[in-house]
Amino acid sequence: MIGLALQMLRADRAKYFAMILAVALSIFLMQNQASIMMSVFAMTGSQIRDVSEAEFWVMEPDTECFDQVKPVPASALYQVRGTEGVSWAVPLTKIDGYARTEFGKLSVVTMMGVDDASLVGLPPRILKGKAEAVRERGTVMIDPGGANLLFPGEKDVIGKRVRIGSESLRVVALSDASAPFTGFPILHMARTTTLMLRQAEERDTTFIVGAYKPGADVAAVERSLRERFGLKALTAEGFMKSSRDYYAAQGIPLLFGLTIVIGLVVGTVITGQTFMMFVKENSRHLAVLKVVGVTARQFAGMLAAQAATVVFLGCCFGTALAAGTSELARELPFLRGVFLPGWVAVATCVALAAVTGVAVMVSFRTIQQLEPAAVFR
Amino acid sequence: MTTAPEIQKTAHANARWDAVACRGVKKHFGEGDARVEVLRGVDFGATLGEMTFLVGPSGCGKTTLISVIAGLLDPSEGKLDVLGHQHGELHGTARVLFRRRNLGFVFQQYNLLTSLTAAENAAVPLIADGVRRGVAVKRATELLDRLGMGDKAGVMPKVLSGGQQQRVALARALVHEPRLIICDEPTAALDHKTGESVMQLLATAAVAPDRAVIVVTHDNRVFHHAHTIAHMDDGVVTHIESIKH
Numbered sequence: 001m002i003g004l005a006l007q008m009l010r011a012d013r014a015k016y017f018a019m020i021l022a023v024a025l026s027i028f029l030m031q032n033q034a035s036i037m038m039s040v041f042a043m044t045g046s047q048i049r050d051v052s053e054a055e056f057w058v059m060e061p062d063t064e065c066f067d068q069v070k071p072v073p074a075s076a077l078y079q080v081r082g083t084e085g086v087s088w089a090v091p092l093t094k095i096d097g098y099a100r101t102e103f104g105k106l107s108v109v110t111m112m113g114v115d116d117a118s119l120v121g122l123p124p125r126i127l128k129g130k131a132e133a134v135r136e137r138g139t140v141m142i143d144p145g146g147a148n149l150l151f152p153g154e155k156d157v158i159g160k161r162v163r164i165g166s167e168s169l170r171v172v173a174l175s176d177a178s179a180p181f182t183g184f185p186i187l188h189m190a191r192t193t194t195l196m197l198r199q200a201e202e203r204d205t206t207f208i209v210g211a212y213k214p215g216a217d218v219a220a221v222e223r224s225l226r227e228r229f230g231l232k233a234l235t236a237e238g239f240m241k242s243s244r245d246y247y248a249a250q251g252i253p254l255l256f257g258l259t260i261v262i263g264l265v266v267g268t269v270i271t272g273q274t275f276m277m278f279v280k281e282n283s284r285h286l287a288v289l290k291v292v293g294v295t296a297r298q299f300a301g302m303l304a305a306q307a308a309t310v311v312f313l314g315c316c317f318g319t320a321l322a323a324g325t326s327e328l329a330r331e332l333p334f335l336r337g338v339f340l341p342g343w344v345a346v347a348t349c350v351a352l353a354a355v356t357g358v359a360v361m362v363s364f365r366t367i368q369q370l371e372p373a374a375v376f377r
Numbered sequence: 378m379t380t381a382p383e384i385q386k387t388a389h390a391n392a393r394w395d396a397v398a399c400r401g402v403k404k405h406f407g408e409g410d411a412r413v414e415v416l417r418g419v420d421f422g423a424t425l426g427e428m429t430f431l432v433g434p435s436g437c438g439k440t441t442l443i444s445v446i447a448g449l450l451d452p453s454e455g456k457l458d459v460l461g462h463q464h465g466e467l468h469g470t471a472r473v474l475f476r477r478r479n480l481g482f483v484f485q486q487y488n489l490l491t492s493l494t495a496a497e498n499a500a501v502p503l504i505a506d507g508v509r510r511g512v513a514v515k516r517a518t519e520l521l522d523r524l525g526m527g528d529k530a531g532v533m534p535k536v537l538s539g540g541q542q543q544r545v546a547l548a549r550a551l552v553h554e555p556r557l558i559i560c561d562e563p564t565a566a567l568d569h570k571t572g573e574s575v576m577q578l579l580a581t582a583a584v585a586p587d588r589a590v591i592v593v594t595h596d597n598r599v600f601h602h603a604h605t606i607a608h609m610d611d612g613v614v615t616h617i618e619s620i621k622h
Contacts, residue, residue: 003510004493004501011492288488291449292549293477294505295470373444375488376561 001294005302006309008285012278016310019274023314023352024321026267030260030348031322035340037256043337044247045240046178047112047186050123051092054209056218057239058089058225061232065243067182069094071206072231079229080208085221089210090115093194099185100163105150109164109185111140113194113204120209122175122188129158129173134190140169143177146185148333162187164197179337181247260348267352271314272359275307279363283370290372299367307360308353315349394422394458396557396589397446402455404441415441417612418455423557423589428580428602431593433609439593442609443559446591447480448472460556477506481550483579485562487542489534489549495541496521496530499548506553513552520548524578540571544578551583558583560592564599576602 010016047066048057058080060070071093080089093113100106114121114134122131122141134141140162142150147157154160160171169189177186195204212218222233234242279286286299294302322340329335404416415438423429431439444450446459448467457464460479467475481502489498496518503513518530524544534542543563550558563579564572576599583590592603600606606618 001505004490004497004504007497008490008492284488285490288484288490289501289505290473291447291476291482292502292505293473293480295473297470298505373440373447373449375482375484376440376444 001298001302002305005305008282009278009306009309012281015274015278019271019278019310020314020317022267022270022274023311023356024317026263026271026352027315027318027348028321028325029263029267030352031319031340031345032325033256033259033263034344034348035322035326035338037253037260038341038344039338040181040252041244041247042339043179043181044243046180046337047094047110048236048240048243050178051121051209051236052124053120053211054236055211056209056221056233056235058208058210058231058233059206059239061226061230063232065246066094066239067243068246069096069206071204072208074205076229076231077205077208079231080210080225080233083221083224083228085213085216085218085224087211087213087216089208090118090120091191091205092121092207092209093191093204094206095194095197096184097164097197099150099187101150102161102163103151105152107146107149107185108182109146109162109187110180110182111164111187111189111194111197113189113191116190116192119190123177125176127174127176128156131173133172134188134193136172137190137192137196138167138169139172139189139193141173141175141188142171143175143180143186143188143333144336145179145183145333146187147171147174149185167197169193179334181243183334264348264351264355268355268359271310271352271356272362275310275356275359276363276366278306279303279366283366284375286367287370287372287375290367290370291375296368300364303360303364303367307356311349311353311356315352319345319349394424396425396460397421397423397591398456398458399442399446400456402442402445402452402457404438404445404450404453415612416445416452419609419612419614421607421609421614421617423591424605425556425589426584426586427604428584428590428592430600430603430606431591431609432595432597432600432606435595437609438612439609440561443561443591443593447482447559448476477502478553479556481553481555481558481583483543483546483550483558483560483563485565487534487539487546487566489542489545491534494531494533495526495537495545495548498534498545499552501549502553517548517552520552521545524548524582538571539567540575543567543571543575547575547578547582556588558588558590560590560594562594562596563592564594564596569598572596572599 060072063070077091080086095111097109097111099109112121116135119131133139142157151157151160157171161168175188180186225231225233326338326340329338399419399421402416402419405412405414407413419442433439445452496514499517499521500513504510521527521530526544529541564575580602603620607614608616
C-alpha cells in the first residue's frame with residue numbers, strides 16, 4: 001500500500017512540489033539563520049582560537065571578551081611567569097586604530113602585536129609570505145578580509161603599504177586569520193612595531209598568553225593569579241565562552257532564534273496545511289480504500305510514507321541550498337567564517353519532521369473519522 | 378425470441394437467505410428532535426448464486442441498508458447475518474479484514490483512484506490484502522482481459538469512458554474473489570446501452586454458485602437480470618419478487 005500511497009502523492013504534482021518546496025524553504029531559512037548565528041558566535045572567539053599555542057589567557061579582571069581592550073600592568077608578565085604551574089608566558093598586544101592606504105581606503109583595523117622572539121599569537125596558517133618576516137620593524141601581516149577591503153582588486157598585496165597614524169607599514173605576508181566578530185581587518189605584527197605606533201594606552205600589554213606545566217592544577221594557577229596579583233586567568237576555551245556569553249547577553253540569539261522559529265512555523269504550517277488539504281481532497285479515494293478493507297494501520301503507514309518522502313526530499317533540497325549558500329558566503333573574505341554545523345542540519349530536519357508528524361497525526365485522525373459509507377452517496 | 382421471466386411474490390418469513398439475512402433491522406441517525414428513522418424493521422436477504430436487486434424510490438433507505446450489510450454502519454436494532462457471521466461478532470480490524478476478503482463493491486461513480494492505472498485500480502483489494510504488487514497487478518490484468526478491457530490495463534481512468542471505468546470497478550470488485558458483491562446504482566451514470574452491457578457482464582462474471590450479488594438500482598430497464606427483487610419504501614422492504622429465468 002505504501003507504493004500506492006506514494007503514487008497518489010506524486011500524482012498531485014502541484015501539491016507534491018508545494019510541500020517539498022515549503023519544507024525546503026523552511027529548512028533553508030532555519031539552517032541559514034542558525035548557521036549565521038553559530039558562525040557569528042564562533043567568530044567571537046576567532047582570534048583566541050587562532051593563538052593555538054596558548055592554553056591560558058591572562059587579562060584585566062574587568063575584561064569579558066576579546067574585543068574589550070584593557071591593558072594589564074607591565075609587571076604582569078613577570079608575575080605570570082613566576083606563578084607555580086606556568087610553563088611559559090608571552091605578552092600579546094591588541095590595539096584598534098585606523099589604517100589608510102595610498103589608494104585612499106580607510107578602515108578601522110585590529111592590530112595584534114605578538115612576541116618578537118617566539119611569534120606566539122600569529123595565526124596558524126600563512127597564505128603568502130613568511131611569518132618570520134614580521135620580526136622586521138615596520139612590517140605587518142594582513143588577513144584576507146583586510147587585503148580585500150584595503151586593497152580592492154589587488155591580486156598580490158605583498159609589498160603594499162598601509163599608513164597607521166604617522167607610520168607607514170609594509171605588508172610582508174597574507175595570513176589565514178579566522179574571520180573576526182567585528183569584521184575589521186586583522187593586522188598581525190611584532191610587538192616592537194605595535195609599540196612604534198604609539199596608539200596603545202600607556203601600558204602596552206593587553207593579554208598574556210601561555211601554557212601550563214604538565215600536570216599543573218589549572219584552577220590553582222587561576223586562583224593564584226587572581227588572589228596574588230589581581231589578574232584574571234582563563235583557559236582558551238573559557239575565554240572563548242566568556243566572549244560568546246558577552247555577546248549572547250546582548251540579545252543576538254533572541255533575534256536569530258525568532259527567525260529560526262518563524263522558519264519552523266511557516267514551513268510546518270504550509271507543509272501541514274497542504275498535507276491536510278491533500279488528505280481532505282482525497283477523502284473520497286481514501287473512503288473507497290476504507291470500504292475495500294484498508295486497515296487503520298495501513299493508512300498510518302501510507303500517511304507516514306507520504307510525509308516521510310516530502311520531508312526527506314524537502315530536507316535534502318533545503319540543506320543543499322543552505323550548505324551551498326554557506327559555501328558561497330565563504331568565498332567572500334569577510335564571510336569566510338560562515339559555516340553550517342552538521343548538528344544544525346540534523347536538528348532542523350528533525351524539528352521539522354517532528355512538527356510535520358503532528359500534521360500526519362491530524363490527517364490520520366481525519367481519515368479515521370471519515371465515513372466510508374459516504375462513497376455510496 | 379426471449380421469454381418473459383415469471384414473477385413470484387415471496388413471503389419474507391419463509392425466505393431462505395444463505396448469504397445475507399436481515400431480520401427486523403432498524404437504523405436511525407441523530408437523537409431527540411433530530412432523530413431520523415431510516416430503516417424501520419427491514420427483512421431482506423440475498424442468496425448464494427443469485428443476483429438480488431434492491432429497488433425503491435430515492436431516500437427509502439437502500440443505501441443505508443447496503444452500508445449496514447457491508448459493515449460500514451451499525452444497525453440500531455435487529456438481526457443481521459452476513460456470510461455466516463452475526464452482526465456484533467466482528468469488531469474493528471477483524472471486521473475490516475472480513476470485508477476486505479469477502480466483499481466486493483461497485484459504486485455509482487466508479488470511484489477509481491485517478492493516480493493509478495486501470496490494472497492497479499483493479500488490484501487494490503489484493504494489494505491491501507498483502508499480495509505483492511506485481512502479482513496483484515498481473516492477476517488484475519488477466520481479469521480485465523476477461524472483462525474485455527485487456528488493452529486498457531495500463532491506461533489511467535481519466536481517459537476511459539464511463540462504461541470502461543465501470544468495468545474496471547467491476548474488476549476491482551471481483552479480483553479477490555469475494556463471496557458477496559454489493560453494487561450501488563452501477564448503471565445510473567451510464568446510458569442504457571452501456572448500462573445494459575455492464576449488467577450483462579455483472580450477470581456473467583459476478584454471479585457464481587458460491588457468491589451472492591446485491592444490486593441497488595433505480596433503473597427498471599435492467600430488472601430482467603435479477604433473480605430476486607426486493608422493493609423498499611419508507612425504510613422497510615414492502616415485498617420481494619422471485620424471478621424465474
